[in-house]
């Protein structure tokens with residue numbers, strides 16, 4: 001066993017729990033992104049190795065598996081550290097993301113380790129990416145690619161404001177300073193169009209460990225900036241979000257006649273016994289009488305806590321309902337605007353009905369693509385279909401009241417995935433920007449169709465839909481075809 005392995009063991013970080021930091025008790029969460037082969041696995045492996053987060057058994061396996069594959073420094077192939085995860089993934093469909101923990105004496109870190117583009121975007125969108133910072137990997141020889149722009153855009157849509165541009169494999173360009181500066185400049189220009197200002201560009205060799213944990217000064221005397229880990233140590237952890245109490249009911253627990261509790265995870269804000277809450281979508285009101293966890297009665301719970309909530313009266317609460325604070329409520333409505341990332345080759349078709357899943361809620365939704373982001377120019381172009389990997393603005397039209405917060409206010413209650421009912425595939429991940437204030441529900445999207453019918457028949461159809469779906473907010477309008485066309489083009493230009 002080598003000295004390095006012994007040290008690694010001494011400082012090993014438990015796989016299931018983040019290490020406790022000595023200064024900032026909140027770990028910094030980061031994601032790494034880049035194109036295939038930019039060196040993501042090598043970088044994460046290097047981070048774990050150089051911060052001594054590799055456990056003895058892993059280190060021994062790594063040394064063994066790397067035999068014959070060492071780089072010119074005689075170091076193992078760090079990407080192999082992550083291969084175990086791939087095997088896990090092949091066995092089960094539920095593991096989308098693994099979190100790797102490492103720490104320095106200043107703070108602890110959680111890195112979301114997601115192989116491949118598809119799962120990666122999916123996890124961003126389902127809220128697994130609660131990241132404070134994104135590390136964007138670029139191959140120093142290739143520079144900024146469309147994938148770099150896409151990942152930067154998605155990360156910024158997801159509210160990430162701190163970026164590290166890791167210009168990797170700099171050793172393969174002979175540590176070329178001009179090349180590094182050119183890539184940095186190009187990325188800064190692009191990032192400005194996203195409104196991203198906090199960018200640290202670092203020339204790096206993940207393979208050789210230069211400017212990752214240890215300085216690369218010997219090879220790059222021209223670079224006086226921080227290493228990756230120094231940057232991460234100074235990054236800020238996002239403050240908690242701006243919504244009130246949010247609790248999505250996952251299970252109604254009725255172990256006996258006298259006890260009825262609602263189980264789930266707090267998705268925003270906090271709650272304590274005595275608080276007045278509202279159950280959505282019914283709008284019924286109750287007070288919290290007790291908060292229970294698996295072994296304790298608690299006097300408060302905050303975002304992230306898994307609890308059973310007991311109310312002071314018998315109210316009708318079902319799985320998928322949301323219990324919220326009375327004084328700060330989410331938006332309830334039939335039509336919302338959202339931004340989505342299409343994840344499957346079949347794309348997102350106008351008017352097709354999908355399942356939308358957000359927290360424990362699952363609802364039918366009709367999706368109307370409105371515009372697609374052109375990655376080269378940053379402009380939004382009108383579209384009817386969003387193909388794989390496209391980032392688009394859409395309108396969501398529901399049959400029954402939907403409940404969301406704008407994503408920027410609450411990542412959990414503002415994000416969703418779309419599932420194709422025919423294939424059961426997750427076809428998109430999305431973030432809600434807000435409720436539509438104009439025509440409610442399906443009418444915004446369907447106006448063209450319904451209004452092309454004779455006016456009284458249109459009224460009849462709308463009235464029966466209103467009745468069937470309890471669309472309290474919907475507005476029945478009688479219009480001429482020209483008015484309808486105007487309404488539609490105004491709505492389309494309003495995206």
Ligand SMILES: Nc1nc2c(ncn2[C@@H]2O[C@H](COP(=O)(O)OP(=O)(O)OP(=O)(O)O)[C@@H](O)[C@H]2O)c(=O)[nH]1
Nearest residue numbers: 036037038039040041042079168169172205206207
């Ligand atoms: N010379 C050099 N090679 C590197 C560096 N970083 C990674 N590599 C090599 O580049 C190849 C790809 O690295 P990976 O870490 O597997 O890349 P990845 O981005 O994780 O690739 P995927 O897992 O396929 O997405 C491997 O052969 C690495 O050894 C570097 O800084 N310098």
